[in-house]
Amino acid sequence: METQRLNPYLLPHKGLRNLLAKVSFLAGNLDYTSVHEVEQLKLFARELFYLLEQHAQVEESVVLPELEQKAPGSTQENHEEHEFLEAIITKLDKQTEQLSVESTPTDFLDFFLDISDFHSKYLAHMLMEEREVLKAIWANFTDEELIAQHHRILSSFTPEKILRWFRFIVPALNPQERKIVLGGMKANAPKVFFSELLEVIKAEMPEFAFANLVKSLEEKELSNS
Numbered sequence: 001m002e003t004q005r006l007n008p009y010l011l012p013h014k015g016l017r018n019l020l021a022k023v024s025f026l027a028g029n030l031d032y033t034s035v036h037e038v039e040q041l042k043l044f045a046r047e048l049f050y051l052l053e054q055h056a057q058v059e060e061s062v063v064l065p066e067l068e069q070k071a072p073g074s075t076q077e078n079h080e081e082h083e084f085l086e087a088i089i090t091k092l093d094k095q096t097e098q099l100s101v102e103s104t105p106t107d108f109l110d111f112f113l114d115i116s117d118f119h120s121k122y123l124a125h126m127l128m129e130e131r132e133v134l135k136a137i138w139a140n141f142t143d144e145e146l147i148a149q150h151h152r153i154l155s156s157f158t159p160e161k162i163l164r165w166f167r168f169i170v171p172a173l174n175p176q177e178r179k180i181v182l183g184g185m186k187a188n189a190p191k192v193f194f195s196e197l198l199e200v201i202k203a204e205m206p207e208f209a210f211a212n213l214v215k216s217l218e219e220k221e222l223s224n225s
């Protein structure tokens with residue numbers, strides 16, 4: 001069987017793609033006269049900006065400095081892209097806060113187009129990291145180093161932060177990836193936290209996919225016991 005190396009971008013980028021698409025979709029189809037729908041859009045947009053900021057922080061404080069140490073000069077372009085994207089996020093954040101049912105249809109259309117523009121730029125950025133930076137990471141790090149880095153990042157997260165990330169990551173994974181990621185968490189995390197995690201994920205997944213996930217976790221547990 002093909003063995004895959006650890007890809008530090010896989011989980012966060014799938015989660016971010018999920019939430020980017022969701023915000024983009026909501027920005028296009030909301031009823032801008034509905035207080036509830038405008039509030040929903042703002043909640044998901046804020047969550048997107050929070051996760052984007054958290055993600056940039058992990059890349060800027062762990063992934064890129066460690067790569068730079070091994071391959072000097074290899075991360076310059078990535079830093080510049082982060083700064084460029086961060087400036088757009090700050091602008092979008094302000095624009096989001098100004099939206100209300102008092103805003104004009106043009107304000108909402110502008111927001112929809114600006115989110116869409118950012119969406120396309122962020123997809124291109126993630127692809128650059130997945131196609132180019134990942135090659136440099138894999139060329140310079142051993143499997144053991146990658147696993148240790150992954151654990152260092154995850155163990156620095158509070159339970160609240162894990163819930164906020166996994167809410168969007170897990171629905172965006174394929175069933176095989178979900179089983180591995182959640183199987184590991186089920187075996188190691190406190191029971192109360194794991195139940196909370198499943199509740200959060202359930203709200204973001206189609207019913208049948210969630211039922212299949214629960215079934216696959218039960219089967220995994222049986223095969224381990």
Ligand SMILES: [Fe+2]
Binds near residue numbers: 056059082125129
């Ligand atoms: Fe990045």
